[in-house]
Amino acid sequence: MSAGPDTTLHVFLVAGEASGDLHGASFLRALREIVPHLHAVGIGGPKLRAAGLQCLYPAESLAIMGLPSWQEVRKIIAIFRRIKEHFSKNPPALLVLIDFPEFNLRLARMAKRFGIPVFYYISPQIWAWRTRRVKLIKKVVDRMAVVLPFEVDFYQKFGYEVHFVGHPLIDVVRPALNRKTFFRLAGLNLAKPLIGIFPGSRPREIRTLLPLFLEAFEKIKYRRPGIQGVIVKAEGIDDDLIPKIKNPAVKVVKGYQYEVMAQSEAIMVASGTVTLEATIVGVPMVVAYKMGKLSYLLAKRLVKVPYASLPNLLAGKEVVPELLQEKATPDNLAEALLKFLEDKNYADKVRNGLSQIKETLGPGGASWRAAELAAGLLPQAKFLISRP
Numbered sequence: 442m443s444a445g446p447d448t449t450l451h452v453f454l455v456a457g458e459a460s461g462d463l464h465g466a467s468f469l470r471a472l473r474e475i476v477p478h479l480h481a482v483g484i485g486g487p488k489l490r491a492a493g494l495q496c497l498y499p500a501e502s503l504a505i506m507g508l509p510s511w512q513e514v515r516k517i518i519a520i521f522r523r524i525k526e527h528f529s530k531n532p533p534a535l536l537v538l539i540d541f542p543e544f545n546l547r548l549a550r551m552a553k554r555f556g557i558p559v560f561y562y563i564s565p566q567i568w569a570w571r572t573r574r575v576k577l578i579k580k581v582v583d584r585m586a587v588v589l590p591f592e593v594d595f596y597q598k599f600g601y602e603v604h605f606v607g608h609p610l611i612d613v614v615r616p617a618l619n620r621k622t623f624f625r626l627a628g629l630n631l632a633k634p635l636i637g638i639f640p641g642s643r644p645r646e647i648r649t650l651l652p653l654f655l656e657a658f659e660k661i662k663y664r665r666p667g668i669q670g671v672i673v674k675a676e677g678i679d680d681d682l683i684p685k686i687k688n689p690a691v692k693v694v695k696g697y698q699y700e701v702m703a704q705s706e707a708i709m710v711a712s713g714t715v716t717l718e719a720t721i722v723g724v725p726m727v728v729a730y731k732m733g734k735l736s737y738l739l740a741k742r743l744v745k746v747p748y749a750s751l752p753n754l755l756a757g758k759e760v761v762p763e764l765l766q767e768k769a770t771p772d773n774l775a776e777a778l779l780k781f782l783e784d785k786n787y788a789d790k791v792r793n794g795l796s797q798i799k800e801t802l803g804p805g806g807a808s809w810r811a812a813e814l815a816a817g818l819l820p821q822a823k824f825l826i827s828r829p
Contacts, residue, residue: 451482452480452535453482453524455536455537456484460540469493471808483537484497521547525551528551536557536558539562560583563586564585587605590801616704636658636670637671639711639719641675650769654729657709658691661779671705673694698715702718707778709727721802725795727764729769750763
């Protein structure tokens with residue numbers, strides 16, 4: 442391939458989940474500024490498509506919960522065959538993989554057989570479980586950008602160098618509305634304190650946790666009659682998963698999750714990425730999670746980390762309370778939330794701890810740093826422009 446300013450570089454990019462779609466879109470925009478003559482093909486969601494990705498398949502077609510059916514397995518096999526054909530006929534200059542390890546690590550193995558360099562953005566959570574995958578990553582991933590600071594030390598133990606670029610959520614988690622505007626739009630009383638309720642983004646989580654959260658809220662309201670609550674319905678969740686709320690003090694909103702966090706005295710939240718968003722906002726939280734007994738026993742055997750929530754993992758100690766399995770009861774949730782409401786020193790101590798954790802996530806600009814790392818693997822890196 443001749444080098445020159447008019448040469449189009451072909452990159453294949455795969456992001457199979459909503460968070461990967463969000464961070465992938467920011468990454469792709471940054472990469473296209475660094476490499477103006479770039480053509481990106483692959484698998485992504487609506488945000489990546491809006492950022493200019495030509496989709497062979499929409500990411501929505503890979504949204505599989507639990508064990509896949511035979512029909513879903515056949516679909517995945519067909520997608521791999523289509524990608525293999527694409528690699529054979531029009532090999533990209535670079536394969537970019539964003540999280541989504543079950544699919545992407547297999548694709549990385551395929552790419553190496555075609556001699557295609559592989560860049561991985563946002564590491565699989567192999568530090569929590571399935572650690573043996575690090576051997577495969579060392580073989581098939583040429584360069585990896587990680588978003589959690591402790592991941593550098595984790596990979597270093599296995600003799601593999603990764604690059605910490607900061608967390609892309611730092612640039613995303615920004616409440617857009619002030620308190621007065623948000624409360625008016627949500628139908629809330631501006632004079633009353635607020636509790637945020639985040640029951641998760643998966644149907645099973647919501648069915649398990651929302652009843653616990655609502656019962657806990659009732660207990661809180663009994664002690665603090667002036668309290669009001671907001672349930673945040675995650676994007677893509679069917680309306681029928683959120684039951685009709687009989688308590689007029691509880692509202693349901695779609696979106697506005699950062700406004701709810703910013704304006705709440707404290708929140709109840711399912712373990713997951715949302716705990717990191719709440720850390721960035723700096724709102725005191727109680728983290729809860731519950732699963733089937735068999736799944737929990739299996740998870741205890743497989744998972745190798747001491748905490749369930751990302752803020753506590755990042756701090757290396759319990760900064761926010763975690764209530765897991767049999768400890769996740771309405772009484773325990775209510776008591777943990779009430780402690781934030783009734784003990785200002787404790788609430789301030791938690792906010793300070795969250796602020797310190799946020800500092801470890803970097804100053805922003807993760808997408809740019811990741812894009813610059815990826816661009817360094819391209820065959821025409823000497824023609825690239827740098828960020829001003």
